[in-house]
Amino acid sequence: MSTTPLIVARGLVKRFGSFTAVDGIDVEVHRGESFGFLGPNGAGKSSTMRMIGCVSPRTDGELRIFDMDPATQGKQIRARIGVVPQADQLDEQLTVQDNLMLYGRYFDLPRAECRRRAAELLEFVQLTDRATSKIEPLSGGMKRRVTIARSLVNEPELLLLDEPTTGLDPQARHVLWDRLYRLKQRGVTLVLTTHYMDEAEQLCDRLVVMDGGRIVAEGSPRSLIEQHSTREVLELRYPAGTNEERAPDVAGIGDRSEVLPDRVLIYAHDGEAALAEVHARGSRPESALVRRSSLEDVFLRLTGRSLVD
Amino acid sequence: MSTPAPIRVWESHFRLYRTIWRSNVMGAFVQPFLYLLGMGLGVGALVDRGSGSAELLDGLTYFQFLAPALIATSAMMVTSAEAMWPVLGGFKWQSGYHAAAATPLSPGEIATGVGLWHATKALIAGSGVAVALVFFDGTRSPGLPLAVLFGGLTGVAFSSAITAWTATRDEDRSFPTINRFVITPLFLFGGAFYPIDQLPEWLQWVAKATPLWHGVELTRNAVNEQLEWDSTAVHVGYLSLFVVLGWLSARRSFAKRLGR
Amino acid sequence: MMTLAELPLRILPPAVLAARRPHRMLERQWIVNRRGGWMIVLTGFFEPLFYLLSIRIGFGGLVGDVTDGGRTMPYAEFVAPALFASSAMNGSIYEATNIFFKLKYEKTYDAVLATPMTSGDVALGEMLYATFRGALYSVAFLITMWALGMTASIWAIAMLPVAMLVSFAFSAVAIAGTTYMRTWADFEYVPSLMLPMFLFSATFYPLSSYGDWQWVVQLSPLYHGVAVVRGLNQGEWAWSYLAHVSVLVAMALWGLSVTARRIDHLLLK
Ligand SMILES: Nc1ncnc2c1ncn2[C@@H]1O[C@H](COP(=O)(O)OP(=O)(O)O)[C@@H](O)[C@H]1O
Numbered sequence: 063m064s065t066t067p068l069i070v071a072r073g074l075v076k077r078f079g080s081f082t083a084v085d086g087i088d089v090e091v092h093r094g095e096s097f098g099f100l101g102p103n104g105a106g107k108s109s110t111m112r113m114i115g116c117v118s119p120r121t122d123g124e125l126r127i128f129d130m131d132p133a134t135q136g137k138q139i140r141a142r143i144g145v146v147p148q149a150d151q152l153d154e155q156l157t158v159q160d161n162l163m164l165y166g167r168y169f170d171l172p173r174a175e176c177r178r179r180a181a182e183l184l185e186f187v188q189l190t191d192r193a194t195s196k197i198e199p200l201s202g203g204m205k206r207r208v209t210i211a212r213s214l215v216n217e218p219e220l221l222l223l224d225e226p227t228t229g230l231d232p233q234a235r236h237v238l239w240d241r242l243y244r245l246k247q248r249g250v251t252l253v254l255t256t257h258y259m260d261e262a263e264q265l266c267d268r269l270v271v272m273d274g275g276r277i278v279a280e281g282s283p284r285s286l287i288e289q290h291s292t293r294e295v296l297e298l299r300y301p302a303g304t305n306e307e308r309a310p311d312v313a314g315i316g317d318r319s320e321v322l323p324d325r326v327l328i329y330a331h332d333g334e335a336a337l338a339e340v341h342a343r344g345s346r347p348e349s350a351l352v353r354r355s356s357l358e359d360v361f362l363r364l365t366g367r368s369l370v371d
Numbered sequence: 372m373s374t375p376a377p378i379r380v381w382e383s384h385f386r387l388y389r390t391i392w393r394s395n396v397m398g399a400f401v402q403p404f405l406y407l408l409g410m411g412l413g414v415g416a417l418v419d420r421g422s423g424s425a426e427l428l429d430g431l432t433y434f435q436f437l438a439p440a441l442i443a444t445s446a447m448m449v450t451s452a453e454a455m456w457p458v459l460g461g462f463k464w465q466s467g468y469h470a471a472a473a474t475p476l477s478p479g480e481i482a483t484g485v486g487l488w489h490a491t492k493a494l495i496a497g498s499g500v501a502v503a504l505v506f507f508d509g510t511r512s513p514g515l516p517l518a519v520l521f522g523g524l525t526g527v528a529f530s531s532a533i534t535a536w537t538a539t540r541d542e543d544r545s546f547p548t549i550n551r552f553v554i555t556p557l558f559l560f561g562g563a564f565y566p567i568d569q570l571p572e573w574l575q576w577v578a579k580a581t582p583l584w585h586g587v588e589l590t591r592n593a594v595n596e597q598l599e600w601d602s603t604a605v606h607v608g609y610l611s612l613f614v615v616l617g618w619l620s621a622r623r624s625f626a627k628r629l630g631r
Numbered sequence: 632m633m634t635l636a637e638l639p640l641r642i643l644p645p646a647v648l649a650a651r652r653p654h655r656m657l658e659r660q661w662i663v664n665r666r667g668g669w670m671i672v673l674t675g676f677f678e679p680l681f682y683l684l685s686i687r688i689g690f691g692g693l694v695g696d697v698t699d700g701g702r703t704m705p706y707a708e709f710v711a712p713a714l715f716a717s718s719a720m721n722g723s724i725y726e727a728t729n730i731f732f733k734l735k736y737e738k739t740y741d742a743v744l745a746t747p748m749t750s751g752d753v754a755l756g757e758m759l760y761a762t763f764r765g766a767l768y769s770v771a772f773l774i775t776m777w778a779l780g781m782t783a784s785i786w787a788i789a790m791l792p793v794a795m796l797v798s799f800a801f802s803a804v805a806i807a808g809t810t811y812m813r814t815w816a817d818f819e820y821v822p823s824l825m826l827p828m829f830l831f832s833a834t835f836y837p838l839s840s841y842g843d844w845q846w847v848v849q850l851s852p853l854y855h856g857v858a859v860v861r862g863l864n865q866g867e868w869a870w871s872y873l874a875h876v877s878v879l880v881a882m883a884l885w886g887l888s889v890t891a892r893r894i895d896h897l898l899l900k
């Protein structure tokens with residue numbers, strides 16, 4: 063196994079005019095790894111992914127993919143990666159099958175090989191029965207699967223997925239996760255962005271949390287939670303609009319608390335014990351829920367804001 | 372009293388149009404103006420110099436012959452295009468009609484509003500030509516406003532029928548075919564560029580069966596102040612028949628498509 | 632010293648020079664058209680028929696003969712080659728509006744550029760397709776002209792490559808222009824540009840009728856195409872063709888380089 067990382071970014075910057083979308087990030091992704099960019103809308107995830115995909119020139123900093131420079135060797139790099147862009151960008155004038163076929167041709171694969179891989183990939187994403195359908199009538203989840211199949215046509219070593227499941231219903235998400243998990247098992251290096259913490263927890267070995275173009279934390283999902291949150295969280299809901307007023311009633315319970323517009327969060331090692339104390343103080347929330355800490359809480363801790371607004 | 376429903380549909384088109392009216396109105400005037408300079412005057416000089424053309428053109432100069440007919444041809448071109456892609460778009464790409472149908476507007480009222488809009492576009496196109504005609508001595512005529520109205524009628528005769536067709540379509544594939552096999556031939560053989568007695572007899576009958584020839588006759592006679600009661604009544608009646616039949620079938624296809 | 636062969640290297644941006652797979656865009660169009668799209672191309676054959684017929688039976692009778700450059704010919708023989716060149720121009724410009732749709736709405740090229748394909752491949756490929764399509768029409772047009780007795784010489788066959796050059800040059804410039812368009816409303820101006828070119832390129836009457844204004848006509852790129860095909864139809868060969876052809880080649884190179892740069896600018900942000 064080679065020791066040079068597949069992706070190395072140092073002080074990577076992307077500016078649009080005077081606006082800085084990516085503000086000097088350092089990232090390393092190794093072969094076989096599954097790496098995530100977690101962050102809210104506008105964090106700079108897509109901008110980063112597009113630079114890695116060699117479809118967006120970097121403004122500043124260093125970026126190397128497969129130890130090559132995207133600015134001069136974009137073609138060679140693109141030949142070895144697969145891309146699932148945030149918007150599917152499927153060719154609406156073509157059928158599902160032709161989308162895959164033609165994409166293979168862009169990589170100079172022989173026609174027969176394209177045909178073989180298209181059939182195989184449609185099988186993989188469970189869309190064989192829609193092979194001759196046009197793109198338009200497909201559901202969002204199906205289009206996403208076609209896009210994933212398309213990204214695999216050139217048997218990429220590195221797969222870039224920009225918000226692979228945003229906008230999909232839970233069932234479609236689980237189908238996709240399953241497929242991505244299989245790819246990971248086959249040794250494909252995955253780099254994905256998401257603003258869903260459950261997705262990051264499911265799919266990523268390691269991730270960075272991005273906010274406002276910067277990286278605010280880095281690690282495995284488990285270590286991030288351990289580092290930045292407590293084991294459990296108690297969620298309290300008071301009558302609408304009174305969360306702010308009620309917060310002082312429960313101040314000091316647990317390690318820390320956050321007041322959100324719709325609920326009060328109490329971070330504690332033992333959620334049930336914290337709830338008992340809330341009740342002991344005579345506070346009567348409309349509902350109370352104890353759950354395990356998630357990356358959402360890590361994000362809230364690091365930025366003071368929710369991930370999904 | 373509230374605004375009649377079709378007018379509200381018309382208004383929504385008008386509001387969109389306001390974003391592009393400048394370039395559209397410019398085009399409505401500039402293009403015929405150029406046409407008149409190029410074809411009317413230039414080719415006119417070649418024609419009028421030729422032998423026997425005065426007889427063929429009924430004593431008109433070629434310019435006087437061609438120019439008024441452009442009111443009818445422009446109206447046809449503009450409204451037929453308007454009845455294709457934008458109408459399909461209303462069902463499909465922007466889905467504006469579906470949104471409108473979710474309000475108390477009935478499909479028939481929507482169809483009527485769309486028709487009114489097409490009439491407006493035809494009048495704008497015709498007025499553009501009429502303004503251009505004012506710049507030339509041979510066609511500066513009191514009959515111009517009437518000719519614009521005749522142009523409007525011609526335009527709607529086309530657009531109502533095409534709208535009815537478009538409303539039954541899921542794809543735009545047939546549109547280029549309509550342009551190629553209906554609109555372009557009519558433009559070329561409908562009597563705008565040369566008298567249809569130049570055509571073989573069977574083709575003359577085909578030309579006379581289409582709305583464009585009637586529109587061309589009306590606009591030409593109006594501008595050259597040669598209108599006669601009986602022939603005018605026939606032309607107007609024939610065009611109106613197209614409008615009414617087209618409108619009725621457009622209402623039907625809208626009702627079907629919008630599910631009521 | 633710069634040799635003539637190096638000239639394009641100086642004019643064209645690297646993206647165009649690095650274009651290795653423009654034919655993939657043709658392949659794409661082939662797949663798209665395979666499913667019914669050819670109907671549009673095939674029915675396009677009727678357009679020249681209608682135009683030429685209306686000239687033959689309608690106009691011809693009104694106008695009679697014309698004299699151009701010392702040669703007297705039937706009006707149909709005079710006008711038909713000009714319409715032939717104009718139709719090559721119109722076809723390419725029509726195709727350019729499709730490019731706008733693909734660029735802005737369908738986002739066809741975004742996905743293409745994520746592969747080893749480059750903006751030069753896309754630009755050159757789309758222009759080649761427009762040219763190929765234009766060539767099909769031109770063949771149909773020429774056959775129709777011949778069938779209606781409007782060709783005057785065997786050299787009329789040489790009008791075909793000229794039509795392809797006209798197609799390529801106009802599609803290059805039109806696609807370049809399309810990349811600057813913001814909305815459909817901008818297309819409202821296109822006919823106002825094309826129409827004068829169509830009307831005032833010595834299309835319908837000889838250059839000499841313009842008197843002192845001939846230089847204006849010579850500014851029209853279409854005129855250069857018309858001048859060559861009209862001469863070839865009469866079986867004439869002249870050195871002046873070289874000048875006319877260079878104008879068209881310059882247009883083609885300029886359009887190609889602008890388009891490739893603009894696609895980079897628009898899509899690779
Ligand atoms: N082409 C562009 N031009 C100008 N601003 C852009 C462009 N693309 C993205 N941005 C801005 O950069 C910021 C980061 O965007 P993006 O990378 O898409 O974030 P994310 O994918 O994390 O939601 C956003 O504020 C966005 O508006």
Ligand SMILES: [Mg+2]
Nearest residue numbers: 107108109148
């Ligand atoms: Mg994004």
